[in-house]
Amino acid sequence: MPGILGDVFIQLTWQSALIVVLLGFIGGVLSGFTGSGGAFFMTPGMMNLGVSGVVAVGSNVAHRLGNNMMGAIKHAKLGNVDKKLAFYLMIPALVAVRFAVWINGLLFKGASGEEGAQVAGAAKAMSNFYISAVFVGVLAFVGIFILRDALGSGSKDDSGPSMKMANFLARMPLHPYVNFPVADVRVSLWLVLLVGFGIGYLDGTVAIGGFLGVPAMIYLFGVPTSVAPGTELFLAAFGGGLAALSYAYQGMVDLRLAFLLLLGSIIGVYVGTYGTKVVKEVMIRTVMGSVILLCVLSRMSAIPVYLRKLQWIAFDPGLDHWFEGLSTALLFVAGIGGAGLILALVFKANMERRKIHEALRVTKPADL
Amino acid sequence: MPIIFVSGLPFGGGERLARELAQKLGYDFVSREEIVAKANEAGIPVGKLEVAMIKKPAVQERMARLRERYLAVATAAICEKASEGKTVYYGRAGHLLLPGVSHVLRIKVVPEETQRLEAVMQRLKLGQEKAEKFLKEIDEDIRAWVHFVHGVDMDDARRYDFVVNLEKVGIENAATALCTFAQLPDFQPTPSSLAAMEERLLRARARIRLALDERLQDAELTVRSSEGAVTVTYMPRQAKLAPLIPDVLKDIPGCRGVRCTMANTNILWIEERFSPGSQAFKQVNELARRWDAAVELLRFIPAAVETQKAAQAVSVPAAPVMKRATGGIEDDVADKAIAEKDIAFQSTLEALVGGGKSGGGQTVSGNRDHLAAAISPTVPYSLVVVGDLFLGKGESARKRMTREITSFLGGQVKAPVITTGELGVKLRFGTKEISKLLGYAALVALCYGLLFTHQETVLDILGGPFHKGHPWAAVGMVAVMAPLVAALYGTVASLVLRLLKLE
Numbered sequence: 001m002p003g004i005l006g007d008v009f010i011q012l013t014w015q016s017a018l019i020v021v022l023l024g025f026i027g028g029v030l031s032g033f034t035g036s037g038g039a040f041f042m043t044p045g046m047m048n049l050g051v052s053g054v055v056a057v058g059s060n061v062a063h064r065l066g067n068n069m070m071g072a073i074k075h076a077k078l079g080n081v082d083k084k085l086a087f088y089l090m091i092p093a094l095v096a097v098r099f100a101v102w103i104n105g106l107l108f109k110g111a112s113g114e115e116g117a118q119v120a121g122a123a124k125a126m127s128n129f130y131i132s133a134v135f136v137g138v139l140a141f142v143g144i145f146i147l148r149d150a151l152g153s154g155s156k157d158d159s160g161p162s163m164k165m166a167n168f169l170a171r172m173p174l175h176p177y178v179n180f181p182v183a184d185v186r187v188s189l190w191l192v193l194l195v196g197f198g199i200g201y202l203d204g205t206v207a208i209g210g211f212l213g214v215p216a217m218i219y220l221f222g223v224p225t226s227v228a229p230g231t232e233l234f235l236a237a238f239g240g241g242l243a244a245l246s247y248a249y250q251g252m253v254d255l256r257l258a259f260l261l262l263l264g265s266i267i268g269v270y271v272g273t274y275g276t277k278v279v280k281e282v283m284i285r286t287v288m289g290s291v292i293l294l295c296v297l298s299r300m301s302a303i304p305v306y307l308r309k310l311q312w313i314a315f316d317p318g319l320d321h322w323f324e325g326l327s328t329a330l331l332f333v334a335g336i337g338g339a340g341l342i343l344a345l346v347f348k349a350n351m352e353r354r355k356i357h358e359a360l361r362v363t364k365p366a367d368l
Numbered sequence: 369m370p371i372i373f374v375s376g377l378p379f380g381g382g383e384r385l386a387r388e389l390a391q392k393l394g395y396d397f398v399s400r401e402e403i404v405a406k407a408n409e410a411g412i413p414v415g416k417l418e419v420a421m422i423k424k425p426a427v428q429e430r431m432a433r434l435r436e437r438y439l440a441v442a443t444a445a446i447c448e449k450a451s452e453g454k455t456v457y458y459g460r461a462g463h464l465l466l467p468g469v470s471h472v473l474r475i476k477v478v479p480e481e482t483q484r485l486e487a488v489m490q491r492l493k494l495g496q497e498k499a500e501k502f503l504k505e506i507d508e509d510i511r512a513w514v515h516f517v518h519g520v521d522m523d524d525a526r527r528y529d530f531v532v533n534l535e536k537v538g539i540e541n542a543a544t545a546l547c548t549f550a551q552l553p554d555f556q557p558t559p560s561s562l563a564a565m566e567e568r569l570l571r572a573r574a575r576i577r578l579a580l581d582e583r584l585q586d587a588e589l590t591v592r593s594s595e596g597a598v599t600v601t602y603m604p605r606q607a608k609l610a611p612l613i614p615d616v617l618k619d620i621p622g623c624r625g626v627r628c629t630m631a632n633t634n635i636l637w638i639e640e641r642f643s644p645g646s647q648a649f650k651q652v653n654e655l656a657r658r659w660d661a662a663v664e665l666l667r668f669i670p671a672a673v674e675t676q677k678a679a680q681a682v683s684v685p686a687a688p689v690m691k692r693a694t695g696g697i698e699d700d701v702a703d704k705a706i707a708e709k710d711i712a713f714q715s716t717l718e719a720l721v722g723g724g725k726s727g728g729g730q731t732v733s734g735n736r737d738h739l740a741a742a743i744s745p746t747v748p749y750s751l752v753v754v755g756d757l758f759l760g761k762g763e764s765a766r767k768r769m770t771r772e773i774t775s776f777l778g779g780q781v782k783a784p785v786i787t788t789g790e791l792g793v794k795l796r797f798g799t800k801e802i803s804k805l806l807g808y809a810a811l812v813a814l815c816y817g818l819l820f821t822h823q824e825t826v827l828d829i830l831g832g833p834f835h836k837g838h839p840w841a842a843v844g845m846v847a848v849m850a851p852l853v854a855a856l857y858g859t860v861a862s863l864v865l866r867l868l869k870l871e
Contacts, residue, residue, distance in 0.1 A: 008831050012823070062846050066854020184512075248846035249839045251831030255849060259819060262854055266861045349604060 009254050010050050017260055019049060024063075024261035026335040028268020030291060033275045033284060033342050037064065037236075038268075039207040040139055040292055041335050042261060043131075044299050048328045052124055053131035054108045055254050058247030060207045063258035063265065064236070065244045072230070072237040080230030082182035082223065085192070086238075089231075092193045093200030093209070093239040100204025101246040104131070108252065125309035132299045132306065135206050140296045142211050147289030150282050183223040183231070191220065199235065204243045209236065268339075275346045283345065287338055294334030301327040369393075370473040370555035371450045372546075373462035375522070377507055379487045380479025381534045386458035388543040393456070393550065398449055400459030407441040410576060414438060433579075433588065435517055439465075440575035447569035460510050463527060464518040467741045468732055469564045471557040473550050476528040480535050519745025526737055529555070560733075567593050567730070570622045574598045581616045584609055590634065590747060592664060592728025594717065596624035599728035601631050601662040629726050631662035634747055636783075638666045638739070639755035643712050644719035648755050648788040651795055653723060661750060662727030663720050666742060667713050669733035670758055670769075736773050740780040749783040753791055797867055805863040812856045815849070 010016070023045040031038030039060050046056035072081070108127040174188035195216045203209030213232040217223040223231065247253050276284060305320045307313045372389065376382020383399065390397040404414045412434055443465055449455050463474035488499040514522035525531065530549060532542045549555075571593040578584050578591065578600070587609050590601040598620070600613050607630055614626040637652050642665060656663045713729065720726035732742040743752075754777065758769045770787065778785040786794075819826055828834045830842045 009827050062850045063854075065846070066851035066858070069851055070855065070858060184515075244846055244850065245843050248830070248842040251835045251839065251842060253830055253842065253846050255826060255830060255846065256819060256823065258846075258850055259816060259853060262857060263816075266854075266858055270861070270865065349607075 008052065008055060008251065009256075012256060016049055017256075020046065020257055020260040021264040023335070024264025025268040026264075026339045027261070028265035028270075029272040029275070029339040029342055030268075030288075030335070031265065032269035032272025033279075033287065037208060037210045038265065039064075040135075040211075040295050041331070042265075043206060044135065044295055044302075044327075044331055045335065046257060047128065047132075047302070048298075048324070048331055051254070051257065052108065052252075053128040054104045054247070054252050055257075057104070057131060057205070057207050058244070058250075058252040059254045059257040060261065061203070061240050061244040061247065062253045062255065063261040064207070064240055066262075067265075067269075068233055068237040068240050072234040076230070076234065080227050081234045082180050082227055082231050083234065084178075085180040085183055085185075085187075085217075085221075085223070086231050086234045088178060088180075088189070088192045089196035089199065089213075089235050090238055092196035093203070093235060094242055096197040096200025097204040097239050097243045098246060100201045101243060101250065104205065104247075105250045105252070108250075121309055125306045129303065129306035129310065131206055132303050134202075135208075135299050136296050136303070138202060138206070138208065138211065139292050143289050143292035143296055145289075146285050147293065150285035150289055180221075180223075183217075183221070183227045185222045187221045195220065199232075200239050203236065203239045204246070207240070207243070209239060271346070272342060275342045279342070279345045279349060287341060291334045291338035294330055294337075298327045298330035298334060301330060369395075369454045370471045370550055370557070371446065371454075371466070371469075372456040372473045372475065372550060373465070374456065374458045374475045374477060375461055375463050375528070376458070376477035377460075377479060377484075377510060379484045379491075379503070380477055381483070381539060382477035382479070383458045385475075385477055385532065385534075385539050385542055386456050388539055389546050390456035392543050392547050393454065395454040395456045396449065396452075398446070398455055398457045400457075400462070403442045403445050403459065406445050407438050410437070410441050410580065412438050412441060433586075436575060437579040439517060440572040440579070443568055444572035444576060447565055447572065450565070451569075461514045461518055461522050464514070464520065464522075466565065466568055467744075468730065468738075469568060470561040470734075471555055471565075473546075473555045474527065474529045475546065476525075476531045478531060478533040478535065483534075527741070566622060567595075570596065570598065570620065573620050574600070574617055574623065577616055577620060578613070581612070583612055584616065589613075590662070590727070592730070594665075594729040595714070596622060597627060597728075598623055598625070599627040599629060599662075599726055601629045601634065601727050604630050604632060604660065627721050627726055627728075629662045629721075629724060630660075631656075631725070631727065632660040633662075633750040634727050635659070635661045635663050636666060636743065636747075636749045636752045637663055637755065638668050638752065638757070638777075640668055640670070640757045640759050641712060642667060642716035644716045647792070648753075649716060649719070651788060651791050652753055653720070653725060654795060655751070655791065656725045657723075659750065661725070663725050664727035664747075664749075665713065665717060665720070665729035666739075667729065667731040668739050668757060669731065671734050671738075736776050739773070740777065743777075743781055745781070749781065752777060752781055752783050752785040753788055754785060755788045801863060801866070805860065805867070808856050808860045808863070812853065812860055815853050815856065 012020075023042050027038035027042040027045070030041055039057075043053070043056045043060050046059065047053050051059070076083075104127060107130050108123055174190050176189050177186050178189050178192065179186050195212065198216070199209040199213040201209075202212055210232050213235065214228045217228040217231060244253065301323055304313065304315070305323050308315055308317070308320070372386075372393075372395065374382050374386035374389070376385075386399075387397050389395070407414050446455070446457060446462070446465055449457075463472070463476070466472055485496070485499055485503065488494060488503055489496060492499070492502070494502060511522055514520070520527065530546065532546070534542070537545075571591055574593065575589075575591045578587075578589055587606045588603050592599040592601070598617055600617070602610055602613070610628050610630065613628050617623060617626045635652065635656055637648075639648070643649065652663055655661070710731075713731070717726060717729050730742065732738055743749075754770060754774045756766070756770070757773060758766045761769060774785055774787055826845075829838075829845055835842050
């Protein structure tokens with residue numbers, strides 16, 4: 001697809017616009033269902049459409065800007081935000097966001113085509129490779145962890161590997177410690193700074209900071225499950241906000257993509273959230289782990305093309321088409337399969353619920 | 369005679385005081401250790417639960433289920449013991465076990481710190497510094513445990529009827545004073561308080577029975593009871609387990625029936641006089657349908673001002689109002705009014721059962737503290753709706769007092785608290801909402817229209833030649849447009865869902 005303004009922004013057709021809306025919807029369903037941001041599907045989806053990785057990330061964080069702010073306000077009203085913890089995490093996170101955007105910008109430099117097509121192609125390939133590598137590295141770990149956790153959740157043992165890590169960290173003399181009153185936890189300042197930096201880096205690089213933030217708060221800090229997502233969202237409203245504005249400053253936000261994603265994602269989030277109420281938790285985690293791993297495989301399939309363009313490996317350029325096709329197919333299997341499964345589960349649960357609801361209407365005290 | 373709860377910290381003299389008091393009154397003494405042993409027998413690993421709670425559990429849902437079961441075992445044990453005879457219980461937070469039961473005397477023991485420290489040093493063979501550290505840590509753990517199990521601060525003075533400061537008073541004298549205090553009419557059983565205890569016992573037995581059934585062990589169930597009828601609320605994803613519930617509960621002593629309600633969440637509705645034909649019922653029912661929620665009824669009968677003043681005059685914290693058994697015309701009139709309200713309450717409950725939305729119900733009388741104590745901090749309510757209260761007052765006073773109690777409850781419970789009037793406004797979808805929907809939809813269409821008909825200009829600002837000279841223009845555009853369109857479109861989506869009664 002020919003780009004405009006060099007190769008920075010893609011030319012949108014009705015077809016590609018509808019695909020972006022669909023990406024937003026599927027991302028929204030997955031996001032509402034799994035409680036994650038949905039960027040793990042939307043970002044690679046846009047990259048498969050020919051959008052540069054860095055613009056896909058920038059547009060994604062821009063589309064989440066408003067949602068994060070509204071979500072953070074709602075959680076804060078319900079008392080689900082530890083503002084002190086969010087503040088402590090925010091300082092390193094904002095530094096890391098700037099650092100991540102700076103790296104992405106540096107790698108993408110020259111992609112506008114002013115220094116020649118070859119330089120532009122190499123810059124774009126380098127940037128895409130870097131984003132894909134971080135994406136694959138982080139999400140492969142997260143996907144395997146979630147899937148393993150889901151498939152092994154039949155065990156009644158409370159002490160999983162994550163608690164071992166928490167206990168190990170609790171025993172280490174990592175002074176000074178800070179008390180966080182809402183979450184009711186006491187955590188080493190160094191640990192908070194490290195996690196904050198990690199969240200900011202992932203948010204700025206691939207817009208998936210929540211994959212580190214929520215589990216780290218729950219498993220490493222001991223924050224209650226009701227407070228961790230609210231605090232993460234509060235943090236994301238600032239960290240994600242800074243990332244969006246930083247990308248905008250570097251000219252890497254396509255507002256058209258952000259608007260189209262928004263069109264699908266708000267409806268998708270509603271459907272996905274409803275799904276969590278009628279589907280078993282183990283099924284939620286299984287779907288989440290499977291979809292993430294398929295997204296990882298999809299991105300891995302695209303990496304050889306970037307490596308060839310960087311001249312780090314050599315093969316027939318005619319094969320690019322096959323690698324890209326495989327990547328797109330895997331992504332759509334992940335997205336459409338995951339979202340379709342969620343919709344089917346919601347429909348099935350709704351039907352079962354109606355039947356039982358009708359049956360239970362006749363149960364009255366006098367019956368016994 | 370009252371059930372006496374003595375609450376204190378380890379090595380603080382509370383147990384000695386409780387034993388002394390039991391001996392003086394001729395009561396049975398029960399300690400926390402007996403409750404913990406019963407809980408362990410029922411398969412609840414209390415020690416493991418304590419350790420896991422202190423280390424901040426990752427699997428909170430499972431911990432919450434164990435907590436509910438522990439509370440049920442403790443409540444059942446205390447109620448069964450109390451029904452056998454007179455009881456003095458010593459523990460960390462026994463005073464929180466029977467909310468809504470008025471014939472309990474709740475005593476807090478403030479220890480004499482030097483003696484406490486010496487006791488620890490002597491019994492555990494520790495140096496002063498280590499003993500101080502030990503006491504500090506154990507006190508913190510106990511506070512965290514009480515907060516985890518009961519959801520409240522164990523030092524909250526409003527939850528006690530008497531505080532004994534052992535820094536000033538000896539155990540012997542304190543026990544003598546408490547013997548007299550326990551004779552006060554405020555702490556004696558009444559038919560209503562005994563009925564409340566029966567309800568607590570029934571609920572606890574039902575909870576234990578459900579917990580002990582292997583098929584239901586992992587189910588998230590909320591158990592309520594009202595006048596012998598047990599209401600069990602379960603999550604839609606556990607719908608297949610629902611038919612098992614009546615079977616498991618069928619032969620519990622005192623159980624007149626079982627109601628099962630499938631719900632995602634709970635709404636608490638507080639009224640003085642319920643009616644299934646009222647506008648408020650329609651509104652709450654409508655909201656419950658949209659949210660897939662169970663509605664729990666709480667009938668609140670505000671204490672008469674005179675009773676509160678009388679209670680304050682003898683410097684004793686007000687207890688829930690007791691029905692005086694003096695006979696006479698006035699009492700008969702009051703009884704008749706209460707009976708009529710009971711019928712309305714029951715018919716409202718039946719109407720909810722008929723619609724599959726019942727979350728059970730209870731009645732509480734007293735002041736706002738008693739009302740707050742009756743709201744379980746461990747039940748995850750999504751909303752608390754306050755209807756008409758203080759019906760005996762004039763309209764202005766009624767509105768003011770209802771507003772005050774709504775505001776008070778807002779600070780006491782985690783869920784949002786609104787009045788039935790406010791709920792009506794939120795559910796209404798009239799001309800104003802339609803205008804808002806059309807206006808916002810037009811603005812969204814305008815934003816999208818402008819963006820896609822001026823793509824070249826917009827992209828020039830975002831990353832083209834214009835951007836090179838004015839990068840802050842792109843920042844401004846993203847900072848304004850992204851949240852603005854998200855807010856406008858979010859509002860449109862929310863209004864459409866409200867219109868379709870799906871939000």
